[in-house]
Amino acid sequence: MDSAGTLYIADFGNNRVRQVTSDGKISTVAGAGTGGSDGDDGPAASAQLNKPIGLAVDRANTLYIADHANHRVRKVGLAKRAGLPASGTVVSWANVRSRLRMAVQRESTKDGAEIHQTLATPRGHQRWRLVVAGQVDGENLYTIENLRSGKVLEIVGAHETAGAVVAQRAYEGDDAHHQQWRLIPVSSATDTPQVYEIANRNSGLLLRVDTNARTAIQQHRAEGDHRDRQWHLLPV
Structure with missing residues (x-):
């Protein structure tokens, strides 16, 4: 869950990460629904995930995805932070x-x-x-x-x-x-x-x-x- 009260769900079987906002609305944050590894540096909802199994959110509300079958950790930043320097x-x-x-x-x-x-x-x-x-x-x-x-x-x-x-x-x-x-x-x-x-x-x-x-x-x-x-x- 992030600082705004948004709950993130690793939708393992559907190769997606979903979010439920504080007003109860559900939507897809990442994953196009087909297993794969394409889509880095593009829109998260159009990228491919392969069995996402774990999630974490840092205090800047950056979302980290344990992309299980791809043996990777993927990162999703918010569009509002485009053009701002990364931490560190x-x-x-x-x-x-x-x-x-x-x-x-x-x-x-x-x-x-x-x-x-x-x-x-x-x-x-x-x-x-x-x-x-x-x-x-x-x-x-x-x-x-x-x-x-x-x-x-x-x-x-x-x-x-x-x-x-x-x-x-x-x-x-x-x-x-x-x-x-x-x-x-x-x-x-x-x-x-x-x-x-x-x-x-x-x-x-x-x-x-x-x-x-x-x-x-x-x-x-x-x-x-x-x-x-x-x-x-x-x-x-």
């Missing part, structure tokens, strides 16, 4: 306007160290791991973990105040909403690199820089130059 992806964030990268100040490992934008060239303190922390309304929530310090982004002080500073602190558990972020795609799925806005779950405000220079990163509403609040996702 390591990236570098560069502001669209300045081209400078989001970084831990002076490579600090201390709790509360402010996040700045610094050099345009990739360094260890500019690398971040995106980890799915849950899901709300079909959208992934991420923690954004600095690879150098091992600490995650959060809002310091007044969580709903525009201009509040972004810093790094130790994990505080699954319910630390101020450490969870929505990635909002603002570019075409074919664009390279991808461009996102980054919104804090607790406040709903966006990460932004106030100038085109090296400066602290804060959270603001959708105001001013849109480039100040948009970020290139650069694989590293």
